[in-house]
Amino acid sequence: MRRRKEETVEREEKIKAVKNKEKRYDGQFFVAVKSTKIVCCPSCSSRTPLEKNMVFFDALEEALKNGYRPCKRCKLKIGGSKKWQTLLFCLK
Numbered sequence: 001m002r003r004r005k006e007e008t009v010e011r012e013e014k015i016k017a018v019k020n021k022e023k024r025y026d027g028q029f030f031v032a033v034k035s036t037k038i039v040c041c042p043s044c045s046s047r048t049p050l051e052k053n054m055v056f057f058d059a060l061e062e063a064l065k066n067g068y069r070p071c072k073r074c075k076l077k078i079g080g081s082k083k084w085q086t087l088l089f090c091l092k
Helices: 002-020 060-065 080-091
Strands: 030-033 038-040 054-057
Touching: 002 054, 030 060, 038 060, 054 060
Parallel strands: none
Antiparallel strands: 030 038, 030 054
16 A cells, blocks of 8 residues: 555656646656647646646656657657657657
């Protein structure tokens, strides 16, 4: 039961970071949106997704492997479209 509580605290902290668009969390985790199948940085300027639609990944590669596509707004912050294209090509 203890582990479940730790996971909840971690999830709540991540949700708060996404809602506040905190740049200090960029690169530490990525937020994916179930309804749109998009993955973003926590500080993305796009509209904040509903909590029920948020899925968190520690690595961008994990999200891409799970079928999420890069957000067009924050892909430039992560390294530009060339990095995204390289990641997508390597994962195929």
